[in-house]
Amino acid sequence: MKRRSLLALSLAMTLLPQTLWAVAPAKREIVIGTTVGDFADMVNDAVKPQLEAKGYRVKLVEFTDYVSPNLALADGSLDVNCFQHKPYLDRFATERGLSLTPLTQVPTGPMGLYAGKKQRLTELAQGSSVALPNDPSNQARALLLLQDLGWLRLKEGIDPLKASEFDVVANPHGLKWVLLEAAQLPRAREDVDFVVINGNFAASSGIPFQSGLFLERGYTFINWVVVRSEDKEKPFAKDVAEAYNSAAFRAYAKGRFAGYKWPQAWGKGE
Structure with missing residues (x-):
């Protein structure tokens, strides 16, 4: 009897975790x-x-x-x-x-270039300031947008998703980069000439996409x-x-x- 009792106890202990798992309440x-x-x-x-x-x-x-x-x-x-x-x-x-x-x-929402102190693309001047997201992925995304616009050229052969301001090899207008947290970009419009804003922060700040001077292309982001x-x-x-x-x-x-x-x-x- 003693051996049977020990065997039964051992079996019960083996099955207990599985039993508890089976009757565990579903995530609510x-x-x-x-x-x-x-x-x-x-x-x-x-x-x-x-x-x-x-x-x-x-x-x-x-x-x-x-x-x-x-x-x-x-x-x-x-x-x-x-x-x-x-x-x-x-x-x-x-x-x-x-x-x-x-x-x-x-x-x-698409990332876009929006007006700051300057209201139109044709107002671009030598040394214009452009605010960009400071996190690496979205900074790269913003630089790709500006390259598509023709405002800069990135180093050949670089992974475009890892590009930073140090990978800009052609900046014919001498643009000055102002790097800020993405959430702060909508509020920077009064302080810089142009600003690149993530779609969600443009939307949450009441900035309509149709007011963008240039919007990103593609579905990568x-x-x-x-x-x-x-x-x-x-x-x-x-x-x-x-x-x-x-x-x-x-x-x-x-x-x-x-x-x-x-x-x-x-x-x-x-």
Whole structure:
């Protein structure tokens, strides 16, 4: 009897972790981090209601920088974030040793060159000042925009997604770079001649895209919803992706975010 009792106890202890895992409650709260403005509005207006209808509690945390949201996601303070394009995610995750995975694209306002003290492109003069984002990925993005505009030329053979002001080999107008946090750029318009502003911060500051003097091209810099890699197949992550790609979200986005780039998965004409 004693041996049988010990055997039964050993078996029970072996099965206990599996049993606890099997009856563990499903995740019911999702904490989503975004930058202020349009990505936060998307959560509050169209994503949160869908997730709440499925029984989740949804908490939104808003950030004004591009560093904290990924660190908060990696340390578990967030379950999801939405604020960044894939080149930035890839570089940040590699440099910090983080395991983060893009889940689905979201409507994204284009980066653009906007008027500061000078109102038109034809007012460009020798030594004009141009404010740019100071984080490496978005600074590179801004320099590519200015190269497309013809205001500068970058070093040949350089990875364009890693370009900095030190890689500018032709600056015929002697432009002066003013590097600022992306969230501060809309407020810099009174202090510089021209300013390059990320789409989400232009939108949150009430700056219409159609007022841009020049807008970026292509889809390299469309933004993504991101989760920890270990969570990408979990039910809550799939529910989040489903909410962002639902017919209701698409209808909301088309009415609310005119001029944005749509997720490529939505197809043409959306």
